[in-house]
Amino acid sequence: MSARSETAAAPGTGASRQVAAAVSRWLAPVVEHDLGDGPARGRVTGHHLGYVRMLAWETGALRLTRGAGSIARDAGDAVALVIPLHGTVRIAQDGRGACVESGQPALIDLRRAFSVEQRDRARVLVLRLPVHALHVPVAGLRSVTARALTPAGGMAALLATVLPHLERSAPRVPPAVGERLGGIVTELVAALVDELAEQAGRPAQTGRERLVTGIREYIDRHLEDPGLSAERIAAAHLVSVRYLHRLFQGEGVTVGRLIQRRRVEECARELARRGRVSPSVSVVAARWGFGSAAHFSRAFKAVHGYAPQQWLRLADTPATGPGTAGRPAHGTPGSGDTSGAPTGPRQPDGSARTTRTA
Template sequence: MSARSETAATPGTGASREVAAAVSRWLAPVVEHGLPDGPARGRVTGHHLGYVRVLAWETGALRLTRGAGSIARDAADAVALVIPLYGTVRLAQDGRGACVESGQPALLDLRRAFSVEQRDRARVLVLRLPVHALHVPVAHLRSVTARALTPASGMAALLATVLPHLEQSAPRIPPAVGERLGGIVTELVAALVDELAEREERPSGTGRDRLVTGIREYIDRHLEDPELSAERIAAAHLISVRYLHRLFQGEGITVGRLIQRRRVEECARELARRGRVSPSVSVVAVRWGFGSAAHFSRAFKAVHGHAPQQWLRPADTPVTGAGPAVRAADGTAGSARAS
């Protein structure tokens, strides 16, 4: 999708209706509630940056709501980042309400009821982002909606600085660049959601240790599942993938490497039970989540520094060439010696 613009100027009455129509078309269906001192003039502009929709309006008193009826008709799978460029906007969702001042970012989940209200003239910038592109837990979104974020530092400060300039430049951005910028903005908003949710719910001390222990136990229980991944682990523990990786920064190993190492250990343990009925390397590898014997062999070498065939060599079998000790099938170390 190109980085194109669509503008509607209202030279006469009914500016709030124009804004409501643009919001319904670009963000999610809303109902406009006419205010007695509603504006006679207003301006609405819209742009596409890939799958990110950028909408800006400038108008006076305005009230828009999204209720259960409109949600039933159109379950928009998207969130909105709202930044007043000047003026004040009141947002309400999930039982919370916040007066969002100029330069303050705030979030709305377009899949649930909300309201947007301004009593005086304001210019408001809104970005619509697909929820599936954010890859953040639903619980995180619920905890951060309809809150005015003071952009003193972190992602809120970065977005408050960058997005107004991006909106001004959007009509001149080539389509290919717009696609990439949309992805970058999505990553920044996802990081903002994670940052806010983790600030409130981040476990400390014993709580963090319990979470890491629980994740390790979950990995051990699901080692045989070839679909085991960071995304699945994060979803099972109601945290984001980013936070999962952040937890394991202090563990000295990445989640992916931990899964691989544990699978190698279980394969090695099973293959060590040598005998006439011992399963083949390929059977054991697939049983513990590896796609093939070749995949297992590469993983084994990454963990132990040599191929599994060397590890399985009986201790009394000569090894050609000098080299380090080779672990025998019974777990003892056999010395490598020249033939």
């Protein structure tokens, strides 16, 4: 099949219905559910890359489901790789769900029931690939669907980098090149499934553990946002604020304290890394979401036992120079320092700061 582009929905009202129609035609039959948010403007386009179908949409609140009835009418044998280019999408399949954010790939088996939902405006890219081209067992696919894949490395990182560029260039790709690209993408997705299936062989997390892990990752990705709050985190993961707080009762820290601690840790790491050439403490604090210098100073002292300026001065004091009393903890002889001399103050990440004697 040649590479081509088709505009499935032009900008206008009722975009969610147009997206549902395009998804039903290009991916698998789905049902649109009214979220009661009124009409939205949007656009959806599709491209063929050989036997790979690429669909991209941009619209507001949207919920699509595929149930037993539509599966009975359609014998399609395919999987879908979902990657939000902007915004957040919630997917669910096989009794589990995941909140998939911008740049995160996720897999859906189109042969089984699933749902895709976005509460706010989002731009989403979906690739449909035939299962037989992946050469992976059914059990392997079932173990990796409906999981948000943080692209820290491996195939997930590669796909998160390549696919947005491919989506932008697809309309200009000649047919022969499109067929080759479709084959390359299929091989990458097959490698991703193999990689995830190996990881799935490790002890499985419970649903609660997966949710807590996902929330912690969400917090780390949004530390710089001053508006990060329990309410926003709960909404992004489709749980109530009360349930969110209950989840973290067993973690030994409240959600608010976790956000504050992680921000302080990142501030301390940045200040220590840049040393004397670092920007002002207030600039670093603002960059990591602190609204006031006073709040940051109190939070920093609660974590490290020093006010930020005091901590920075102590960290920059040579180990053999004046003012060494009361500084942050030193390393111990024999633990990576063969000379037996003090290694100087500890960095926020636990590593020793090297010092130079006169």
